[in-house]
Amino acid sequence: xxxxxxxxxxxxxxxxxxxxxxxxxxxxxxxxxxxxDFLLRAGxxxxxxxxxxxxxxxxxxxxxxxxxxTTGLYSAGQVALEVSSFFNxxxxxxxxxxxxxxxxxxxxxxxxxxxxHARPEFxxxxxxxxxxxxxxxxxxxxxxxxATAAVRYEALLKSSPEILxxxxxxxxxxxxxxxxxxxxxxxxxxxGAEPA
Amino acid sequence: xxxxxxxxxxxxxxxxxxxxxxxxxxxxxxxxxxxxDFLLRAGxxxxxxxxxxxxxxxxxxxxxxxxxxTTGLYSAGQVALEVSSFFNxxxxxxxxxxxxxxxxxxxxxxxxxxxxHARPEFxxxxxxxxxxxxxxxxxxxxxxxxATAAVRYEALLKSSPEILxxxxxxxxxxxxxxxxxxxxxxxxxxxGAEPA
DNA sequence: CCGGGCACTTGTCAAATGACAAGAAATCAG
DNA sequence: CTGATTTCTTGTCATTTGACAAGTGCCCGG
Numbered sequence: 001x002x003x004x005x006x007x008x009x010x011x012x013x014x015x016x017x018x019x020x021x022x023x024x025x026x027x028x029x030x031x032x033x034x035x036x037d038f039l040l041r042a043g044x045x046x047x048x049x050x051x052x053x054x055x056x057x058x059x060x061x062x063x064x065x066x067x068x069x070t071t072g073l074y075s076a077g078q079v080a081l082e083v084s085s086f087f088n089x090x091x092x093x094x095x096x097x098x099x100x101x102x103x104x105x106x107x108x109x110x111x112x113x114x115x116x117h118a119r120p121e122f123x124x125x126x127x128x129x130x131x132x133x134x135x136x137x138x139x140x141x142x143x144x145x146x147a148t149a150a151v152r153y154e155a156l157l158k159s160s161p162e163i164l165x166x167x168x169x170x171x172x173x174x175x176x177x178x179x180x181x182x183x184x185x186x187x188x189x190x191x192g193a194e195p196a
Numbered sequence: 197x198x199x200x201x202x203x204x205x206x207x208x209x210x211x212x213x214x215x216x217x218x219x220x221x222x223x224x225x226x227x228x229x230x231x232x233d234f235l236l237r238a239g240x241x242x243x244x245x246x247x248x249x250x251x252x253x254x255x256x257x258x259x260x261x262x263x264x265x266t267t268g269l270y271s272a273g274q275v276a277l278e279v280s281s282f283f284n285x286x287x288x289x290x291x292x293x294x295x296x297x298x299x300x301x302x303x304x305x306x307x308x309x310x311x312x313h314a315r316p317e318f319x320x321x322x323x324x325x326x327x328x329x330x331x332x333x334x335x336x337x338x339x340x341x342x343a344t345a346a347v348r349y350e351a352l353l354k355s356s357p358e359i360l361x362x363x364x365x366x367x368x369x370x371x372x373x374x375x376x377x378x379x380x381x382x383x384x385x386x387x388g389a390e391p392a
Numbered sequence: 393c394c395g396g397g398c399a400c401t402t403g404t405c406a407a408a409t410g411a412c413a414a415g416a417a418a419t420c421a422g
Numbered sequence: 423c424t425g426a427t428t429t430c431t432t433g434t435c436a437t438t439t440g441a442c443a444a445g446t447g448c449c450c451g452g
Contacts, residue, residue, distance in 0.1 A: 015364075016216060027279060046387075060422085061338060063342035063343070064342070064343065065342075066348075067342070069338060069341065071334065071337070071338060073290060083327055083330050084327050084330065084331040084334075087323060087324075088324070088327060099241065102417060117316070120313070123319070127283065127323070128283075130282060130286070130323070130326045130327070130330065131280050131283045131326070134279050134326065134329060134330050134333065135279070135280040137279075137330065137333040137334065138267065138333065138336060139339065140286055141267070141333060141336060141337050141340065142257065142265060144340045144341060144373065145265065145370075145373030146260070146261075146263070146265055146336065146373075147259070147260065148408075149408080149409075150408095151260075157242045161430085168429065168430090169429075169430065170428095170429070170430085175340075177340065177342075178409070179409075179411080180406085180430075180431095181409090181410075181411085181430090181431080181432080182409055182410075183430095184430060184431050184432080185431085185432080187407095187415095187430095187431095188431075188432090314399085325435075344405090345438080345439075355426060364400090365400065366398095366399070366400085374439070374440085375439075375440060375441085376399085376400075376401095376444095377400090377401080377402080377435075377439090377441085378438085378440075379400095380400060380401050381401085381402080381439095383400095383401095384401075390399065
């Protein structure tokens with residue numbers, strides 16, 4: 001089993017060199033998820049930091065009325081993780097479920113902490129990941145309150161086309177903060193546009 | 197100058213003991229902001245991690261159309277910080293400005309990193325802060341896509357009444373993702389409600 | 393004390409989106 | 423293959439919210 005993608009991921013942030021990355025990678029275990037498998041269930045404590053090499057994972061929660069809401073969509077090259085549950089050792093507010101078969105790499109909380117303790121450069125990497133995720137959320141928040149649904153859809157289409165191709169539109173809609181009907185209309189409208 | 201509030205803040209997460217907290221606090225410097233002073237300007241690199249002992253700081257950015265959008269409101273007991281700029285040493289996408297006179301405690305990036313390096317328990321504390329902020333953003337994101345403006349307003353009123361009292365409503369509105377007119381209507385409506 | 397902005401409210405109308413429901417189309421399990 | 427389920431589209435109408443504009447009151451600096 002080769003962890004090439006994982007090593008590349010460590011290198012991508014520029015905070016680790018090749019030897020360090022390769023070494024850290026040995027602490028991760030390969031992990032496979034079949035379509036519809038749960039990586040984490042709401043109410044339980046996450047103990048798997050999961051790097052996705054292929055496939056798509058969906059995070060979802062329930063709103064005040066009990067409706068399912070897709071809060072995150074993770075594809076290859078990302079870490080699918082409920083941060084607060086994993087790091088605070090508290091019950092997760094949301095589920096993590098594979099939408100397709102997934103291949104990736106896992107590490108437990110204890111192992112990760114061991115690495116953080118032993119390897120300052122990996123610590124930096126870990127912090128970078130949190131910071132990056134925070135920035136991502138901020139961007140989504142801003143878009144949600146200032147951009148129209150159509151613009152948000154176009155942005156997602158541009159930044160993550162693979163998601164649009166593989167994720168049922170109702171989940172995408174919920175991720176974008178709209179209903180599936182609205183998304184359907186947005187898609188039909190943006191295709192033809194008015195010619196002359 | 198007493199840093200009692202700062203020490204309490206360190207203790208609040210339960211990851212540091214009293215001696216550790218008091219000791220770490222000595223690395224922070226008192227900092228005062230006059231009303232309307234900028235703690236950070238968009239485009240510059242943040243080098244101040246600022247714990248607020250009193251006062252209110254507003255974070256704001258500009259949307260695609262150039263409109264100002266309030267992205268964060270920080271009050272006493274919180275850290276007013278543009279995380280990605282501070283930790284990645286990159287230009288900030290948003291401004292941080294004092295809405296009232298502010299009193300608090302500051303530390304630079306280099307100093308903070310020094311503490312992280314030397315003190316594992318403070319490192320834990322720092323991570324906890326990022327994780328907490330992330331959870332907060334997630335909550336806001338969920339509310340923005342599932343709750344009505346009125347509900348979001350009520351939630352803010354309940355969780356941070358001090359903000360409603362001190363922040364001009366147009367900033368609150370923008371923070372809630374609505375216009376100031378809408379907020380005004382929500383406020384007038386929720387007072388009387390329909391009697392019989 | 394005065395003038396000029398802000399801050400806030402309110403009115404009117406339009407645009408964006410949701411709710412609900414009915415079908416068509418694709419997908420999946422037996 | 424075939425029926426059942428899920429997914430996606432579309433129609434109709436209601437609701438939420440925004441855009442724009444006018445008007446009142448208040449605060450701040452000279």
